[in-house]
Amino acid sequence: MKRNEGTMKMMWAKWAMTAMTAWIVALAFAPALAQAAPADAGGAADVTRLQSDVERLKQELRDQRQLIFQLMSAEQQRYDVILKYLQGGGGSAEGAPAFPPPPSPASISRPSAGEGEGKEGGGASSGRESATVSGHVRTNGQPIGEVYVYVDGLRSGPVHGRTLEIKQRDKQFAPRVAVVPIGTRVIFPNQDTVIHNVFSQSPGNSFDLGSVKGGETSAPVVLLKSGPVEIFCNIHSKMRSDLLVVPNGHWTRVASDGSFQIAGVPLGTRRIVLWSPTLKPTSQQVEVTAKGGTATFASEAIGLHPHLNKRGQAYGSYDE
Amino acid sequence: MDTVKRRWVVWLALAVAVPARARAQGAPAPTPLGPSTPTAEAAPDDDSAATDGSGTMIVDTAAFEQRLAQSEQLVRGSQPIVTLGGYVDLGYFVPGGNNGAGYVEDFGHQLFPGYGNFGWVFLGDILAPAVNSRGEVADLGNAPGVDRYDTINSRGAPGFIANEINLTLRSALTPTALVTASLNFTPRTGSNFSLGDVFDADIAQIEWLPTDSQRTSIFVGKMDSVLGIEYRDRKSDKRFGITPSLLARYTTGTALGVKIRSKFGSNDWLVLAAALTNGSNTVEAWHFYDEIDSNAGKTASGRLSVRLPLPFWLELGASGSYGPQDRATDTAHPMWFVGGDLLAHIGGRVDLKAEYLKGGADGEASQGVYGLRLHGGGYLEMDAMLTSSFGLIGRGEYRDALVWLSDQRAYLTKGWRATGGVRWVATTRAVLKAEYLHNGEYGGIPNIADDVFTTSLVMGF
Numbered sequence: 001m002k003r004n005e006g007t008m009k010m011m012w013a014k015w016a017m018t019a020m021t022a023w024i025v026a027l028a029f030a031p032a033l034a035q036a037a038p039a040d041a042g043g044a045a046d047v048t049r050l051q052s053d054v055e056r057l058k059q060e061l062r063d064q065r066q067l068i069f070q071l072m073s074a075e076q077q078r079y080d081v082i083l084k085y086l087q088g089g090g091g092s093a094e095g096a097p098a099f100p101p102p103p104s105p106a107s108i109s110r111p112s113a114g115e116g117e118g119k120e121g122g123g124a125s126s127g128r129e130s131a132t133v134s135g136h137v138r139t140n141g142q143p144i145g146e147v148y149v150y151v152d153g154l155r156s157g158p159v160h161g162r163t164l165e166i167k168q169r170d171k172q173f174a175p176r177v178a179v180v181p182i183g184t185r186v187i188f189p190n191q192d193t194v195i196h197n198v199f200s201q202s203p204g205n206s207f208d209l210g211s212v213k214g215g216e217t218s219a220p221v222v223l224l225k226s227g228p229v230e231i232f233c234n235i236h237s238k239m240r241s242d243l244l245v246v247p248n249g250h251w252t253r254v255a256s257d258g259s260f261q262i263a264g265v266p267l268g269t270r271r272i273v274l275w276s277p278t279l280k281p282t283s284q285q286v287e288v289t290a291k292g293g294t295a296t297f298a299s300e301a302i303g304l305h306p307h308l309n310k311r312g313q314a315y316g317s318y319d320e
Numbered sequence: 321m322d323t324v325k326r327r328w329v330v331w332l333a334l335a336v337a338v339p340a341r342a343r344a345q346g347a348p349a350p351t352p353l354g355p356s357t358p359t360a361e362a363a364p365d366d367d368s369a370a371t372d373g374s375g376t377m378i379v380d381t382a383a384f385e386q387r388l389a390q391s392e393q394l395v396r397g398s399q400p401i402v403t404l405g406g407y408v409d410l411g412y413f414v415p416g417g418n419n420g421a422g423y424v425e426d427f428g429h430q431l432f433p434g435y436g437n438f439g440w441v442f443l444g445d446i447l448a449p450a451v452n453s454r455g456e457v458a459d460l461g462n463a464p465g466v467d468r469y470d471t472i473n474s475r476g477a478p479g480f481i482a483n484e485i486n487l488t489l490r491s492a493l494t495p496t497a498l499v500t501a502s503l504n505f506t507p508r509t510g511s512n513f514s515l516g517d518v519f520d521a522d523i524a525q526i527e528w529l530p531t532d533s534q535r536t537s538i539f540v541g542k543m544d545s546v547l548g549i550e551y552r553d554r555k556s557d558k559r560f561g562i563t564p565s566l567l568a569r570y571t572t573g574t575a576l577g578v579k580i581r582s583k584f585g586s587n588d589w590l591v592l593a594a595a596l597t598n599g600s601n602t603v604e605a606w607h608f609y610d611e612i613d614s615n616a617g618k619t620a621s622g623r624l625s626v627r628l629p630l631p632f633w634l635e636l637g638a639s640g641s642y643g644p645q646d647r648a649t650d651t652a653h654p655m656w657f658v659g660g661d662l663l664a665h666i667g668g669r670v671d672l673k674a675e676y677l678k679g680g681a682d683g684e685a686s687q688g689v690y691g692l693r694l695h696g697g698g699y700l701e702m703d704a705m706l707t708s709s710f711g712l713i714g715r716g717e718y719r720d721a722l723v724w725l726s727d728q729r730a731y732l733t734k735g736w737r738a739t740g741g742v743r744w745v746a747t748t749r750a751v752l753k754a755e756y757l758h759n760g761e762y763g764g765i766p767n768i769a770d771d772v773f774t775t776s777l778v779m780g781f
Contacts, residue, residue, distance in 0.1 A: 047398045054391045061384040170668045193669055193705035195748050204385065206392050211748035215708030225385070306534040311399050313492040314529045317537035317581045318544075318552065 062224060130264045131288050133272060135295035137258040142301065146177045147276040148244055149260050149295070150251030152226075152283065154270070156181070163187060163220065166231070166241055168196045173231065173241035177277060179253075182226050182245050189217040197234035199310045205229045205245065208310055228275065232307055237315035240304070242277035265293065278302065402491045406502075407557045407780045409483040413451040413458060417769030419476035420459030422448035422759065423731065424768055431764065438730040440465060445719065445733045447606075448759045449770045450563040452483035453556035454506070455603060458772060465729060471508045471518065471605075482507050483776060484556060488523075496529040502555075520604065522574045535588065539579040542611075545601035546579065546593040546623045547571040547639045548675045549661045560671070560703040560711065561741045562755045562776045566719040567677050567697045570657055573603040576611060577618065587627070591637075594622040599646040600655055607690050608655070608681070610646040617651035619643025625661075633665035648684045655681035657694070671703040685726030695720040703743075711743040713755070720763075734763035749780040 137147060163185045167174045169192060180186070188198045190212045198218070199208040204225030209218040223229060226247035233239035244251075254260045254274075262272075265288050272295045273283040280300040286293040309315055418424070423444030429436045431443065442463060449458045451472065460470040472481065485505040492498050502523035510516035525541030545551040547570070553559045554572040564572065577597030584590040598613040601621065621641035628634045640658035644651040657679035664672040676698035683691025699717030706712060717737050724730040741755035757772045 047395065047400075050391055050395045050398060054388065054395060057384060057388045057391060061388060064384065190708075193708050193711070203389055203392065213708065213745055213748045214705070305532065308495055311403065311492070312495055313490075313498060314496045314534050316498055316527055316529070317539075317583075 062222060129267050129290065131267060131290055131292040132261055132263045133265045133270070133286055133288060133293040133295060134259070134261045135272070135297065137254050137260070137274060137297045137299050139258055139299050142299075144254055144256055144258055144299075145276060145278060147254040147274065147279060147299070148179055148251060149254060149262065149272055149274050149297075150179075150244070150246045151248065151262060151265055152271040152273045154248045154250060154266065155226075156248045164243075165189060167191050168198070168233070168239070171233075171236045171239055173233075173239055176240065177242050179244045179246055179251060180223060181249065182224065182247050183222065184245070185220040185222050186243075187217055187220045188212070190214050195235065196239070197310070198231060199234055200229055200231045201310065202227070202229040208234075228277075228281070230307070232309075234310045235319075237306065237309070237319040240307070244275050274299070278304065402489055405488040405490065405781065406486040407778050408485050409453065409556045409776055409778045411452055411481050411483045411562075411774060411776045412478070413474075413481060413772060413774040414478040415449060415451075415458035415474060415476050416771030416773070417476065418449075419461065420449060420457070420472075420474045420770075421461030422446055422457060422768065422770045423461060423463075424766065425463070426732075431766065432732060435730055435732065437727055438724065439727060440729040442729070442731045443733075443765045444731075444761065444768045444770070445566065445735045445759070446731065447569055448566070448735060448737065448757075448768075449772045450757070451481065451772055451774045452776065453554070453559050453562055453564065454484055454504075455564045455568060455605065456483075463729075469516075471506070471516070473509060486555065486557070493526070496534065498527045498529075500525055500527070522604075535583040537581045539581070539595075540577075542574050542576050543579055543595075544574055545571055546581070546595050546621050547601050547641060547657060548623075548659055548677065549635075549637065549663050549673060550675060551601070556776060556778050557751075557780055560743060561701075561713040561715070561739065562753050562774055563739065563757060563772075565675070565699045565701070565715065566717050566735070566737060567675060567699060569603050569606045570677060570679060570694065571601055571659075571675075573601045573606070573609055575599060575601055575619070589627040589629070591625045592622070594620070596620055597643075600641060600643065600657070602646065608646045608692065614647055614649050615644050615651050617644035619655075632667065633663070635663040637661045637663075645681050645684060645689055647689045648687055650684075653682040653684060655679070655692070669705045671701075673699075673701040673703070675699055683724065683726070688725065691724050693722045695722075697721065705743075709745045711745075713739070713741040713743060715739040732765065734761060734765050736760045736762060751778045752776070753778070 133151070135149070137144065137149075162181065162183070164178060164180050164187075166178070166186060166188050168188060168190045171192060171194070188196075188209060190196050191214070193214040195211050195213050197209065197211050200206055204227070205221075205223050207221045209221070212218045223243070223245045226245045229243040229245055231241040231243065250262050250265050252260050252262050267288050267290065270286050270288050270293065271283050272286050272293075273281065274297045275281055276299075278301060280302050282297055282300070284295045284297070286295050306314070423442045423446055426432055426435070426441040426443050429441060432441060435441045440463070446460065447455060447457055450456065451458050456471050458472055458474045459476060460468050460473070483506070485507075487503045487505075489501045489503075490498065500523055501521065504518075504520050504522060506518040506520075508516035508518055521542065523542060523544070525539050525543040528538045528540075530536060530538065544554075548567070550565060550568050551572045554564065554568065556562070575595070575597035577595055579593065579595035579597075581591065581593040584592070597619050599610040600608060600619055602608040604611070619641055620643060621639070623637055623639035625635050625637035628636065638658075638660050640656070642654060642656045645653045645655045657677055659675060659677035659679075661676075662672065662674040666672065676696070677694065678696045679692065679694040681690075681692045683689050697717070697719040699715055701713065701715040703713050704711055715738070717739075719733055719735055721733045722730060723733075737760070738758045739755055741753060744752045746752055752775070754775045755773070757774070759768065759770050759772075761767055
C-alpha cells in the first residue's frame with residue numbers, strides 16, 4: 001500500500017510539474033505573443049495602433065513634463081524662500097531655524113513665460129543679473145510687417161491655464177499670426193457656417209482636429225514644443241495661421257522702424273532668433289554683458305508657398 | 321514530500337518572477353522623482369539647469385520626444401494609398417399632379433398651330449418636376465413615338481427613393497498629381513426582366529498641378545465642366561438645396577477630354593479655364609449627351625472670371641462652348657452655348673448665385689439628332705444659413721426653349737420655377753434638406769400641375 005501510495009504521489013508530482021511547466025511557458029511567451037499579434041494585422045490596424053500610440057505618448061509626455069516643471073518650480077521657490085529667510089536673519093525665539101513649508105505645486109506663483117509677453121518688449125526677469133538686448137532689422141525698404149525676435153536656449157516652465165483662441169471666420173483664421181509661450185492651450189471655435197478641419201503637421205506640435213461643423217469648438221490643443229507652428233484647414237487651402245511657440249518670456253515684436261529691445265535677458269552667450277511667417281528665419285549669437293547686447297538682422301523675404309493637405313497631397317484647383 | 325513542496329515553491333517563484341522580469345526589461349526603467357537641486361547659476365529658466373536638476377527625467381523626456389517624433393513620422397508614412405469617400409442620398413418625394421410628368425401634349429395643334437409641321441407637339445418641360453440632385457423627374461410621362469427609360473416612373477405617386485449612392489476614390493500619384501474617380505449607384509426599377517439599377521462613373525480624371533505655385537491644374541479624363549458655376553456643387557453632398565436649376569442640363573454634365581485651369585493675380589482674382597472635350601457638357605440623361613464622340617470634331621469650351629475688390633466675395637464670369645452637334649456623325653452643324661454668371665459670398669452666411677445662358681444646335685434629321693433653340697434661361701438663387709445648422713434656400717428661374725427632332729416632335733417650353741427649401745446640418749456627415757418646387761408656364765402654354773415636394777437626407781462617409 002505504502003509503495004502504491006508512493007507511486008501515486010510520484011505520479012501526482014510529475015503531473016503537477018508538467019502542468020506547472022506548461023503554465024510557466026505560457027506565462028513567459030504570452031507577452032511576446034500578445035505583442036506579435038498586432039503585427040499580423042492589416043495596414044489600417046497599424047495606423048490606428050500607431051495613432052493611439054502617438055496619443056498615449058503625447059499624454060505621457062505632457063504629464064511628465066508638467067510634473068517635472070512643477071517639481072522644479074516648487075523646489076526653486078522653496079530654496080528662494082529659505083535663502084531669503086536666512087539672509088533676513090530669521091529664526092525662532094529659541095534660535096532654531098523655522099523654515100517655511102514647501103509650497104505645493106498647485107500653488108506655484110513664479111512668473112511664468114506667459115506673463116512676459118503680455119507687455120511686448122518687457123521680457124521676463126528671472127531676478128538674477130540680466131541686461132537688455134537691443135537691435136535692428138534691415139528690411140530693404142519693405143514694410144516690416146509682423147516680425148518677432150526671441151531668446152532661444154532659455155526655458156521657463158510651461159504655462160498653466162493660458163488659452164489662445166483662434167477663430168475660424170469667413171474661411172480665415174483669426175488671428176493669423178500669434179506668439180504664445182510653451183504649454184499654451186489653443187482652442188479653435190468654428191464661427192463659420194461651413195465645416196472646417198484644422199490640422200498642423202509641425203513636428204512636435206502636430207494635431208488633426210477632424211471635421212468640425214459651424215458653431216462648434218473642438219477639443220483644445222496644447223503646444224508643448226517651441227518653434228513655429230503652421231496651422232491649416234484640410235478643406236480650405238487659403239486658411240492659414242502661423243504661431244510661434246516661444247520657450248520663455250524673452251521675446252518682443254519688432255517695431256515698424258525695425259528696432260527692438262528685449263529686457264531682462266540673463267547674462268551670457270545667448271541666441272537671438274528672428275521669426276516671421278514671411279521672412280527667412282535667422283539667428284545670431286549675442287554676448288549679453290551687464291551693458292547689454294546688440295543684434296542686427298538683415299531680413300530676407302520668402303513667399304508663402306502653397307502647402308499640402310493633411311494627407312500630403314495638393315488641394316487641387318477647385319479648393320475654396 | 322518535502323522535496324516536492326520545495327520544488328513547488330521554486331516553480332511558483334519562477335512563474336511569477338520570469339514574466340515580470342521579461343516585462344521589466346521591455347519597459348523603460350522607472351525614474352526616481354527625487355527633489356531637484358538647481359544650483360545658484362541654474363536659474364529656473366535655463367535648459368542646463370533643468371538637466372542638472374533632474375537629469376534622468378529630462379533624458380526620459382527627450383527620449384519620449386524622439387519616440388513621439390518617430391511615431392508621428394510612422395503615422396504620416398502609413399497614410400493609405402487610396403482614400404475612400406462618398407455619400408448615401410435618400411429621399412421622399414411627392415409629385416403635385418399630371419402623373420408626375422412635366423409636359424402635356426398639344427393635341428391637334430390647337431394651342432400652337434404655328435408648330436403644325438411637327439407630328440407631335442409637347443408643351444412644358446420634361447425635366448421640370450425634378451426630385452433629386454441628379455435631376456431625375458418624378459415621371460417621364462408617356463409621350464408617343466419614343467421609348468424612354470423612365471428611371472423613377474412614379475406615375476404621380478409619392479414615394480421613398482434612394483437617390484444616389486456615391487463612392488469617390490482619391491489617390492495621389494505624386495503630391496501634385498491627383499487621381500479621382502466618382503462612381504454612382506442608383507437603384508431603380510427594371511422592366512421586362514431587365515435590371516433597372518444604374519451604375520455610372522461621372523468623374524474619372526487625373527489632375528496635375530505642374531507649377532510650384534499650384535495655381536495651374538491640367539486635367540485629363542472624364543471631368544467637370546467649365547461652363548457657369550453650377551457644376552461646382554452639382555453633387556448632392558455639395559449642393560445647398562436638392563434640385564438642379566432648369567439650366568443645369570446644359571452646363572453640369574461631365575465630359576471626356578483635357579482641361580486647363582489657372583489662377584492669376586493677387587489672391588487669385590482672375591481665373592481662366594479652357595477645355596477640349598468629346599462633346600458638350602449636357603447631362604447624361606438629356607438627349608444631347610454623347611460620351612464617346614460620334615464625329616471627329618471636338619468641343620472647345622472656356623470660362624473667364626474676375627473677382628472684384630470688394631469687402632465681400634463677388635465673382636463675375638463669362639463662359640461658352642462651341643463644337644459639332646453631339647451625336648451627329650459629321651461636323652456640319654455646330655452646337656453652342658454662351659452665358660454669364662455671378663457668385664457672391666456675403667457675411668459668411670449668405671451666398672448669391674446667378675446665371676444666364678443661351679445656345680443652339682440645328683440638329684440632324686437624317687441621323688435622328690435633336691435640335692435646340694435655347695432662347696434664354698437664367699436663375700437667381702440665395703442660400704442663407706440662419707444659424708450654423710439651419711439654412712434657407714430660395715431660387716427663381718426661367719427657361720425659354722424649343723427642342724425638336726426632325727418633323728416628328730417638338731417640345732415647346734416657356735416655363736418658370738420658384739423653389740423654396742430648408743437645410744438642416746445635423747452633423748458634419750448628415751444633412752437633411754426639403755424643397756418645394758412650383759413650376760409655372762407663360763407665353764400661352766397652359767398651366768401644368770407639376771409641382772414637386774421633395775426631401776433628401778445626405779449622409780457622408
